[in-house]
Amino acid sequence: MSAPEKQPVDLYKLSEIAEGPHSFKQNPNRLRPPARRYKPARQVIGDEQKYLQTKENIKFDTPTWFSVAAPPSLVPQKHYCDITGLRGKYKNPANSLRFHNVEIYQEIIKNMPPGVDQEYLELRGANVILK
Amino acid sequence: MAPTKVKTEEPELPPQKVHLLRDVVPPTDLDPIYSNYQTGVPIALDIGCSSFKIGLTNSPEPHNIFPSVAARYRDRKALKTLTLAGKDVYRDSLVRSSIKTPFDGPLVTNWDYMEVLLDYSLAHLGVVGDNGRLNNPLILTEPVGVPFSQRKNMYEILFEAYQAPKVTFGIDSLFSFYANSTSSTASGLVIGTGHESTHVIPVLHGKGILSQTKRIDFGGHQAEQFLGKLLSLKYPYFPSKLNAHHTSNLFRDFCYVSKDYQEEIDHILDMDKLEEADIIVQAPVEINVGTEKKKSEEExxxxxxxxxxxxxxxxxxxxxxxxxxxxxxxxxxxxxxxxxxxxxxxxxxxxxxxxxxxxxxxxxxxxxxxxxxxxxxxxxxxxxxxxxxxxxxxxxxxxxxxxxxxxxxxxxxxxxxxxxxxxxxxxxxxxxxxxxxxxxxxxxxxYEREQQEWREKDLEDWCNVKRIHLAGLISKYKESIKLLESFKDRKSAAAQQRMKNIADLANDESGSTSAASRKRRRNANSTIDNDPNDTFGANDDDWAVYRDISNQKIEEELGETNQEILSLEEELLKFDPNFHHEDTFAASQTFDWRNSVLHKFIHGPRQNITIAMQAEGINPDEIDNHPEIIRKNHQIHVNVERIRVPEILFQPHIAGLDQAGISEISSDLLNRSFGSSFYEGGDSLNLIRDVFVTGGLAHLPNFTTRVTNDFTSFLPVGAPIRVRTARDPIGDSWRGMQKWASSEECENSYISKADYEEYGPEYIKEHGLGNVSLR
Structure with a gap:
């Protein structure tokens, strides 16, 4: 969708605001650490784990990135239909998709193109991941 | 509906309201530049994964709120790379395609873009550094238990690039709670729903108890993505693709928290409930009407x-x-x-x-x-x-x-x-x-006469016999259907048996099989394809074998049975006073969309007009090109999804998260960690007296009602629970920072540039609204 711009905007001017130079950012001695540029979150978290292992005063309840993560649920899981989200009383033994009633099974699950079942399972993290 | 002897006409239903699918709307105005800049006034930056809320603390409101995105775009004509941030990225369609966020999940991963966004923020605050530095203290937000490298990188930018005099960090939900509490020593249970994660943080006497804090890795962003995936699976042949803005708007406009999920999903597809619950969203579509003239009747x-x-x-x-x-x-x-x-x-x-x-x-x-x-x-x-x-x-x-x-x-x-x-x-x-x-x-x-006599003599007996006969026919019909169905599945027992029969047939077909096969065995080079002794096909009658083993016989039988059923039912309709049109086999087999869960799930509480038109026998080409059909094909019905997506906060396993939901975490916290201390002066009592919901998802309708319901279920009877949402769930964390900036606690928790240079990036001063030091 490209809505017509109301007034012509000078993108260069806008760019200057973000890019600078800024009067508040004039440190000639600033060092650019080379390694900091881009790290995916997974790696950042991995580094944090290593970092925490070097700390001696970490106790079980010290609030770190890992200790504040919510624990697994202890209440029995309720089952829901993978297709509609209604109660999922039944399970297809072939691909373990849950379904609400026979109609869902007959119309959707039986005629499912290959691979779609995995997409449904992926929603609840139950898909098969080949490594 | 009373049983009738004739088919009933369906009552007309009024048309439903149609909502339009909303895409991103480019902002018409530019982010304003602050004119009230003063050196030395603390600057508060609420750095959220979805939006930045920034301002100098000499103003009661955040000055700029903009999405935390930036874009780099190479202008090939001018040989210049443009860098745009915040709202500006939506100004140009070419730039819009290269939008990026510095965040990956809840963490900052692209520090270049983060620096761009900070530059953009400070520039819009009108900051002027007469000595080449930033001469204001900074208050920033960070996640609970932030990884060390994140703070280190942030310190680096703030102290090395801007050379800020002093800096302090706090947690956004706690700032929001602070802004919404009258005293600075308030207690309460903070439920902070963010863009990437949701936190449950107990606050006692003005201090966040981070050791009891829990984080669910599910926030608004995940919810929107989940909704997008659900809809693309629900409508696999949807003609236009939903982008992130579409799903985001759908989520914000239509999703709500169910007050009682188990109860509501059992009835959401009932016709009366669905009338309200079903939302039609129309994707934009162009319809060309009447390109071909239809041939006239006469012609x-x-x-x-x-x-x-x-x-x-x-x-x-x-x-x-x-x-x-x-x-x-x-x-x-x-x-x-x-x-x-x-x-x-x-x-x-x-x-x-x-x-x-x-x-x-x-x-x-x-x-x-x-x-x-x-x-x-x-x-x-x-x-x-x-x-x-x-x-x-x-x-x-x-x-x-x-x-x-x-x-x-x-x-x-x-x-x-x-x-x-x-x-x-x-x-x-x-x-x-x-x-x-x-x-x-x-x-x-x-035969008619005999039947008539029988009926006159004993109508009940006649009816019974006929009905039993009908039941037998119907079950026979169903059996045959099942048999035909099972032939389709190559692995079914029936199909296997059939293949075996065919193989046997092929073996005894020619009496000379044993001789022929012996010959074949002798001639090692001959296969089934080039066997010289194989004369199959030389005679045209050979091909009849395929007719014999095809399923035509069963199909013919099926047709006969159906005829019998129909004539029997006709008799019953005529003479049996208790046999109605609804009892016929055909009526039980006809598709009634009102009883079809799937139909109501996909097409809402109105009949799918494609099916209706097919039933009327309109030719398929015409149906495909019918403007109403084209319009319907570009429509999405959102019904179960409206409650299914927000429910993940309470049952994260729906989205495959192996974590407890908000209510379970809170129950654990109140009943176990704080020892069920619901007596006067007890911690648990203090917490439930002020359950505080903040963050973007607090905008979802019924959130507080649901939390109240869930909490009531695990709290002692009569516990004085009070649940409230922030006045402005998104902006209040900034207001909390602004309020906090003038407190003594804030003054005491700044890290100065000298501290940073002496103690390194690990050094922070603990305070009630921030993370703890791991040093």
Whole structure:
């Protein structure tokens, strides 16, 4: 969708605001650490784990990135239909998709193109991941 | 609905409201630049994964709120790279395609972009550094238990690039709570729902208890993505793709927290509930109406008449030809039958000579030809019975020549006699078939009479017997359907058995199988494809084997059973007072969309008009091009999803997260970690007296009601629970920072540049609204 711009905007001017130079950012001695540029979150978290292992005063309840993560649920899981989200009383033994009633099974699950079942399972993290 | 003997018409339903699918709207105004800049006033930056809220603390409101995105775009003409941030990225469609966020999940991963966004923030605050530095203290937000490298990188930018005098960090939800509390020592349970994660943080006497804090890795962003995936699976053939802005808007506009999920999903697809719950969203679509002119009625009628005329002419021609052939054949037969009579008197060699002059090989060949001739004559007679002239003839006087011997007749008369014989044969056959029909009718009438008597004598018994018979037929019908169905599945027992039968059949087909297979074994090079002994197909009848093993027989049976069911039901409808139209097999088999969960899930509480039009027998091309159908094909029905997505906060396993939900975490916290201290002055009591919901998802309707309901279920009876949302769930964390900036606590928790240089990036000063030091 490209809505017509109301007034012509000078993108260069806008760019200057973000890019600078800024009067508040004039440190000639600033060092650019080379390694900091881009790290995916997974790696950042991995580094944090290593970092925490070097700390001696970490106790079980010290609030770190890992200790504040919510624990697994202890209440029995309720089952829901993978297709509609209604109660999922039944399970297809072939691909373990849950379904609400026979109609869902007959119309959707039986005629499912290959691979779609995995997409449904992926929603609840139950898909098969080949490594 | 009362049972009826006739089909009922469905009542009309009023049309539903249609919402339009909303895309991103480019902001019309630029982010303003602050004119009230003062050196030394603390600057508060609420750095959220979805938006930045920034401002100098000399103002009560955040000055700028903009999405935390940036874009780099190379202008090839000017050979210049443009860097745009915040709202500006939506200004140009080319730039819009390269939008990026510095965040990956809840963490900052692209520090270049983060720096761009900070530059952009400070520039819009009108910051002027007369000594090349930033001369204001900074208050920033960070996640709970932030990884060390994150803070280190942030310190680096703040102290190295801007050379800020002093900096402090806090947690956004706690700032929001601070802004919404009257005293700085308030207690409460903070539920902070963010863009990437949701936190449950207990606050006692103004201090966040981070050791008891829990984080669910699910926030608004995940919810929107989940909704997008659900909808793309629900409508796999949807013509246009939903982008992130579409799903985001759908989520914000229509999702709500269910007050009682288990109860609500059981009834959300009931017709009356669905009427309210179902939302139609229309994706933009262009419809061209009426490109082709339809042919008029008259023209169609004329065409049909012309076709009929042609057909008639052809039929007449064919009949003419058939008659000519028939006469010729009849003549031939007459000639050869006379020849056969004569041939009995001849001896062998004479006969052979006669046969050869007439073009036959031998007597067998001749007999074969004769039998063929007879057969075709008989067939022709049978065929003409139906269409022959129907005027009455008197069998006694119509064919006078037949009884006269040939030798008394002239040439002309013999010919006439032949014709008469043909006619007589026709007449006889017609009479026979008439007689047969009459007999059948009599039998039928007899049967009707018997039935009638039976009914008069004992209607109940009659009904029972008929019903039992009907039930038997129906179950037979279903069995056959099942059998046919199971043939489709290659692995089913029925299909396997059938394959076995076919294999057996192929084996005994030729009596010489054992010899042939032995031969085949001897000839190692021959396979099933090039076996010289395989003569299958040489005779056309060989192919009949495929007809034998096809499922046609079952299908034919199916049709017969269906006919029987229909006629039986007709009788029952007529005579059984308790048998109604609803009880018929057809009625139970017809698709009633009101009872179809799937139909209501996908098409909402109105009948899918494609199905309706197909039922009316409109041709498929017309259906596809019907403007209403095209419009419907671009519509999404959001119903179960409206509650299914927000429910993940309470049951994260729905989205495959192996974590406890908000209520379970809180229950654990109040009943176990704080020891169920619901007496006056106890921690648990203090917490439940102020359950505080903040963050973007607090905008979802019914959030507080649901939290109240869930909490009530695990709290002691009569516990004084109070749940509230922030006045402004998104902006209040900034207001909390602004309020906090003037407190003594804030003053004491700044890290100065000197501290940073002396103690390194690990050093922080702990305070009630921030993370703890791990040093």
């Amino acid at each position: 169609l009628a004329r065409q049909a008449a012309k076709r009929r005329e042609q057909g008639k002419r052809l039929q007449e021609q064919a009949q003419q030809k058939r008659l000519e052939k028939l006469i010729q054949k009849q003549e031939e037969w007459d000639y050869y039958s006379k020849f056969r009579e004569e041939s009995e008197k001849l001896n062998k060699s004479e006969l052979q000579a006669r046969l050869e002059t007439d073009g036959f090989d031998d007597l067998a060949d001749f007999n074969k030809y004769m039998s063929g001739l007879e057969k075709s004559l008989k067939k022709a007679h049978d065929q003409d019975i139906g269409e022959g002239d129907n005027h009455e003839v008197d069998p006694a006087s119509a064919w006078p020549l037949l009884d006269t011997p040939d030798d008394q007749l002239t040439e002309e008369q013999i010919k006439e006699k032949r014709k008469q014989r043909l006619h007589k044969a026709n007449y006889d056959a017609r009479e026979r078939s008439k007689e047969l029909k009459r007999q059948q009718e009599e039998e039928k009438a007899q």
